[in-house]
Amino acid sequence: MDLKAVEKPLASIENILSHFPVNQPCLIETGQTLPIAARNGTQPRKIVFLLSGAMICALGEGEKKQNLAIATGPSILGLGQLAPSGAIAQYEAIAPSMVYSVTVDKFIKVIEENQLWPDVMNIMLTIVNALAVRTAACGLHSAYDIIRSYLIYMESETTCSLKSRYTVVKYIQTFSRLSRSIILKILAELKAGDFIEMERGRLVSIKRNLPDRF
Template identity: 70%
Template sequence: MELHKIKKPLDSINTILSHFPVSQPCLLEPGQTLPVKMRKEGSTRKIYFLLNGAMISSMGENEKKQNLGIVMSPSIIGLGQLAPAGAIAQHEAIAPCMVDSINVDDFLKVIEEKQLWPDVVNIMVTIINSLAARTATSGLQSAYEIIRTYLIYMDSETACTIKERYTVVKYMQTFSRLSRSIILKILSELKAGGFIEMEKGKLIRINRNLPDRF
């Protein structure tokens, strides 16, 4: 599945959020990360509700760190904990974020009582599809194929306002391991060929279909 064709399951997210009134909201400034140590939280596992703002999710540390994607409000974070050995991603605020949370056990109780499992599954399947699409992209053989995939995604994605938030080079470097020089070279050639339009480093639009190979 192509990354730009995966749609955020807003109906399922909003349905679940409607059953969890905001109880202990916390403001995160850019650079702060989850989990947030809240009063009386201790080491209790939490599901987080991103009510406002944007975060970047990643796994690993230092040179092994891999950025997975941008999470925009509204979102439900931490559903991986529902699996017996679910992998836990890190989440860092890239804009001011309003976050609420609930214990995993309390979350599960409401989900069971209100029969919300189809919505939970819908959200988790979308997350899995997004991760699979990004993994497939990072495994592509040529730098051009990676850049082409992300250009199409940036041009089509509206929920995250990616084109306004990121320069093309910064976005490519955030989610791929391509060098700045390679990215700039391919972008320059695409601009010269009239395929893309950019201003101050940001993507304005894709003017015509990008070739499969370059």
């Protein structure tokens, strides 16, 4: 399985959102971050509904910070907190985003009252599958394998408009530990071999099948 094969469970997301009337949505500007819960535990844990826009999910800080995924509206963020020791993720807006939040307790109450756990599980399993595929991509044996995987994903992805939003180098570095020099070297050779077309650092298209080996 690859990333393009992991489909967003839109029906389950919309079904859950229909049970939570939006009262006061909040606009998160590009570059602003959205912590799901306070680190000191003094504020209620919250589930966040991303109504529109796009946010990147990360765990950790500094050199240990790891970007995990890009979420686009509509999405439900923070479901990991349903576990007893759920991790506190940080979300950064990469486009203006409208969000609305409820406490974890209220979320669970509405889910139980309306028997929506199958939808919650469908969303969580999709997230797990996407993270597993992305982790597998980062664990490939060579830098070329990783770059090839992400180029194919960028070419096929349409929801986040990745090709216009990111340069290839920035996107690959967002989700991998590869150095800029290695990425640029491999991209240059793929361009020289007429495998890809790029403009101002952005992927225009994959012109022919990328070789399995580099």
